[in-house]
Amino acid sequence: MLTLSIGLLGTRCATPKEEHVHGEASPIKTYPKDYVHSLTEINLEKVIDENRGLKVLEENARTVHDYYRGGVQEKAEGERLMKEGKWEEARTHLEKSNRFLQVVLDYFPKDEAYRNLYGDHVVIFLPNLLIADNYLKVVRIYHKLKMDDEIYWAARDGKKFLSFSLRSVKTEWGFQIKKGFEEASPKR
Amino acid sequence: MLKVAIKEKEEDLRKYKNEFKVSSPILLDEKAEVANAYGIQSHPQTFFINREGKVVGRALKGMDWTSRSIRNLIQHLLGEKK
Numbered sequence: 508m509l510t511l512s513i514g515l516l517g518t519r520c521a522t523p524k525e526e527h528v529h530g531e532a533s534p535i536k537t538y539p540k541d542y543v544h545s546l547t548e549i550n551l552e553k554v555i556d557e558n559r560g561l562k563v564l565e566e567n568a569r570t571v572h573d574y575y576r577g578g579v580q581e582k583a584e585g586e587r588l589m590k591e592g593k594w595e596e597a598r599t600h601l602e603k604s605n606r607f608l609q610v611v612l613d614y615f616p617k618d619e620a621y622r623n624l625y626g627d628h629v630v631i632f633l634p635n636l637l638i639a640d641n642y643l644k645v646v647r648i649y650h651k652l653k654m655d656d657e658i659y660w661a662a663r664d665g666k667k668f669l670s671f672s673l674r675s676v677k678t679e680w681g682f683q684i685k686k687g688f689e690e691a692s693p694k695r
Numbered sequence: 696m697l698k699v700a701i702k703e704k705e706e707d708l709r710k711y712k713n714e715f716k717v718s719s720p721i722l723l724d725e726k727a728e729v730a731n732a733y734g735i736q737s738h739p740q741t742f743f744i745n746r747e748g749k750v751v752g753r754a755l756k757g758m759d760w761t762s763r764s765i766r767n768l769i770q771h772l773l774g775e776k777k
Contacts, residue, residue, distance in 0.1 A: 510741060511744060514701045
């Protein structure tokens, strides 16, 4: 038997300097614990809009903010390719997105509806939810490619990240993803 | 047991091996080709591959390799018929 351990060192990056750059963070609105953020308030388009700009390359990413933006940008590209039916290319970008976002989670493991991630800039901060959504898209791609053996694992991973997200922030988007997994993944 | 480091620098790997006294080989996946082939989206991940080259198990997080449950799992997998 061969045991293959992948990614043992992880990636290291600098944490945000939000508390130091401007002296104080921007005021962030707080919400009751069980508040469900509506789809009009928090959705994929808004997240993509907030992270547009110069493309973040993996080799140039240094800060948590870089990795978050890189994760969102790769996701946006994956989503675009899916709409064009380019399944394999889309999958590669969604998986790359998840690798970026995984680095973010090494530093900030909890989703927050709004977080001051750098300087005085507040963004929708849902790395767990974005990873879960990527996995859901990957599950759909596996369906298209008839890679049935992979569906179970991707769905299992995705549900894990979704549960982390919903534990911290309740979003209508998250509940939609949950429904998506229920419809897309077979039970074993 | 093979360890695979994704997109790390060789120099960092050497430091890591020395610092943690790692005796087993660490393979360098410079272009994340292995990671892509195995569909790695979070790390670390561990795959158990049987004699036929088939993935028979997968762990999605860091493992305590000295724990009883892991020892039992490996012994069970090693006990598979040839």
